[in-house]
Amino acid sequence: MESDIQDALEDLGFRGELLDEGALVTASRGDCLTVDFMALCVWLSEQLNCLCTIQEHVSEKEDEETFRMEMSGLLNELGCPHSQILGVNGLAPQANRLLLLDYLTSEVQALKMIGGEEEEEKMEIDNQAASPAFDQVKAILQALDLPQPSKESTVFELFSLIEAKVRALLSKAPKDHLGQPLLIKTLGDKQWGKVEEINSQLNQEYTLRRSMLLKRLDVTVQSFGWSDRAKTKKDEISAAFHPLRKSLSATAPVTIPDIIAARSDLLRLTKTSSGEIRDKMQCKINKIMMGKVPDRGGRPSHVGSPVEMPSFKKRTEAPKDQRPSSGHGGGRGGKVQGSEFLNSN
Numbered sequence: 001m002e003s004d005i006q007d008a009l010e011d012l013g014f015r016g017e018l019l020d021e022g023a024l025v026t027a028s029r030g031d032c033l034t035v036d037f038m039a040l041c042v043w044l045s046e047q048l049n050c051l052c053t054i055q056e057h058v059s060e061k062e063d064e065e066t067f068r069m070e071m072s073g074l075l076n077e078l079g080c081p082h083s084q085i086l087g088v089n090g091l092a093p094q095a096n097r098l099l100l101l102d103y104l105t106s107e108v109q110a111l112k113m114i115g116g117e118e119e120e121e122k123m124e125i126d127n128q129a130a131s132p133a134f135d136q137v138k139a140i141l142q143a144l145d146l147p148q149p150s151k152e153s154t155v156f157e158l159f160s161l162i163e164a165k166v167r168a169l170l171s172k173a174p175k176d177h178l179g180q181p182l183l184i185k186t187l188g189d190k191q192w193g194k195v196e197e198i199n200s201q202l203n204q205e206y207t208l209r210r211s212m213l214l215k216r217l218d219v220t221v222q223s224f225g226w227s228d229r230a231k232t233k234k235d236e237i238s239a240a241f242h243p244l245r246k247s248l249s250a251t252a253p254v255t256i257p258d259i260i261a262a263r264s265d266l267l268r269l270t271k272t273s274s275g276e277i278r279d280k281m282q283c284k285i286n287k288i289m290m291g292k293v294p295d296r297g298g299r300p301s302h303v304g305s306p307v308e309m310p311s312f313k314k315r316t317e318a319p320k321d322q323r324p325s326s327g328h329g330g331g332r333g334g335k336v337q338g339s340e341f342l343n344s345n
Contacts (some may be wrong), residue, residue, distance in 0.1 A: 001098050001201050004249050008105040014043065023200070028097040033064050037097060041067070041149060044104040051111035054078070073101075076106060083189055095197055113137075114155050144169075182262040196256060204253035214250055221245075 002024050003221070018024050018040060025037040038061045045058035056073040068088040075086055082103060087097045097161055137158070141148055144165045149158050187195065221241055224230055230237065270277055 001102055003203075004255065005098065005101050005105055008102075012047065012105065012108055014040075016040075024098075024101070025094075028094050030103075033067065033091065035061060038062070038064070038067050041102065041104065043100070044108060046109070047067075048074075048078075048104070051108065075100075080229060081189070082193075084193060084282060095193065099193065099196070179263040179265050181260075182264050182266060183259060192256075199254065199256060199259070203252040203254060206254065207250055210252060210290045211250040212240065214245075214248060217245070231325075245277075289291060 002022075006024060018027055018036060023036075027040070029032050030101075042058050042061055048054060049057060054074070054076045054077055058067065058070040061067070065088075068091065072086065072088050072090070079342055080086060080103060084085065084090060084101055085100050085103070091097050093101060138148060140162060144162065146161060146165060153175050158306070221237070225234060225237060272278075
């Protein structure tokens with residue numbers, strides 16, 4: 001959620017340190033609301049005030065109690081659907097603070113997309129400050145082969161046109177073409193909050209893995225340039241690689257709409273070694289045959305049998321009536337003790 005909020009803030013024209021990686025989460029932590037968090041909310045409130053007429057305003061950036069009261073009044077006037085962030089104590093959990101920023105940025109984006117309250121029936125299109133939501137709408141129109149909206153188009157006309165086109169295409173498609181949705185139950189506000197929290201944690205894990213893979217890619221391509229032949233084509237390699245590398249982002253692109261749009265076919269996993277997948281994954285590098293390489297050995301058949309340890313044998317003890325010889329002369333005449341026993345044997 002953090003990256004989505006930062007992207008939305010950047011599209012809305014916000015400039016500040018909160019756009020840095022990890023800064024938004026840091027500003028949302030703690031038992032008390034931070035000054036940076038309250039200042040950002042005040043900025044979003046001012047953007048809303050410029051686009052529509054609202055009675056409640058948020059202007060306090062330092063006093064937390066006043067800020068909570070003003071924000072509670074603003075959310076009630078806007079008709080916020082997230083009940084967990086309503087009230088003066090709704091911003092106690094960190095997740096609720098991020099949810100508040102997500103809600104406010106979405107409201108500002110929606111008002112910018114429809115042109116604000118002054119031209120509610122017209123769509124105001126600003127290419128320099130187009131929101132990600134409007135980019136998605138343009139992508140939908142392009143995929144459905146529909147004309148791009150003009151400034152005279154209304155939001156109702158636009159979505160009615162999209163709905164009619166989708167219904168027409170589905171009527172021509174085979175039965176069960178879309179399949180069954182993967183999410184078949186209706187979730188409440190608290191459940192969606194948990195889903196967003198889980199998705200945020202998973203996205204952090206995905207981002208870490210993607211960063212590792214991208215680092216491995218960079219190091220691998222860099223190692224190709226160590227050869228003498230590659231050094232002469234350094235510019236060609238850079239021109240071919242960097243445009244592709246720039247399109248690869250470490251941020252995980254999974255969002256809540258992806259969960260809603262997921263179909264049951266995701267439960268069927270296809271192995272990458274299957275014939276159907278291999279036909280789509282073939283490339284020129286698969287046809288390169290490696291030449292002879294030095295024999296590095298290591299075959300199990302060439303390893304000799306291990307040396308066996310000698311078998312264990314129990315130690316034999318001397319008879320109880322036999323005394324060990326001390327090796328010294330004793331008694332008169334220099335006889336050795338136990339000599340009679342030895343002579344008798």
